[in-house]
Amino acid sequence: MDQPVWRRKRVGSSTWLLLALAAAPFVANSVVLGIGLKGYSWQLVYKSMMLAAPVFWRYRFGGHRGLACFWPVNEPLPSAATWAVAVTVALTMAGAAICTIMGLGELLGLNPHELRNYFDNRFMLTTPTAVLIVVYLFSINAALEELHFRAWFDRELSARWGSFAGVTISASAFGAMHFFVFAGTPVATFAVMFLMFVALFIGGVSWSLIARQRGGIHAAWLCHGLTNVGLMTWGLFWLGYF
Secondary structure, three states, X not given: OOOOOOOOOXXXXXXXXXXXXXXXXXXXXXXXXXXXXXXXXXXXXXXXXHHHHHHHHHHHOOOXXXXXXXXXXXXXXXXXXXXXXHHHHHHHHHHHHHHHHHHHOXXXXXXXXXXXXXXXXXXXXXXXXXXXXXXXXXXXXXXXXXXXXXXXXXXXXXXXXXXXXXXXXXXXHHHHHOHHHHOOOOOOOHHHHHHHHHHHHHHHHHHHHHHOOOOHHHHHHHHHHHHHHHHHHHHHHHHOOO
């Protein structure tokens, strides 16, 4: 059974494989951007790497089979209190991000018209595809990122180097992965990228802490998905897609 508390392991050669697999999505993303691919579907390249890494690991080293390779299905559902914490954290994070953008957007040079033009060209966005993206971010994407960063990477790092290293390294990787979304945008200034990284790092830490509760990985998925929905829905209104 998948356990929310991860025991320490002796560091061995598998640690280097763990780090190499975790780096693979970053390499794939760099290649995709380097050759100039456009459209939201290009994300499938590195997203497939994010899925393959934990699935391979859970099959090869965890002894999992079937659906258990893709998600900790054997972990029980969380308590009502944990569900409530997940919803509260999601509302707080989405609300804080929206307030920050509204309050500091002009100072940071966040121009919705420039961003709209960029996302139209980069991801070929339309209103219907924007709606589909919100649904995808709530469900599949949130689950994939929780599988990769919390159920797998954080768990394996924590088992080797302790929870502090597991939480901070996985949260940092989670934040750094999202740099690719804004790479090359007209608002990719140091201040904006730094604030974005801090926000994503806080999110990663929050979801790691939730995942450590009994059945917490399911609540972390919900929290992540609701945060995506709240922030992205507002963002799409702000950019003029709705």
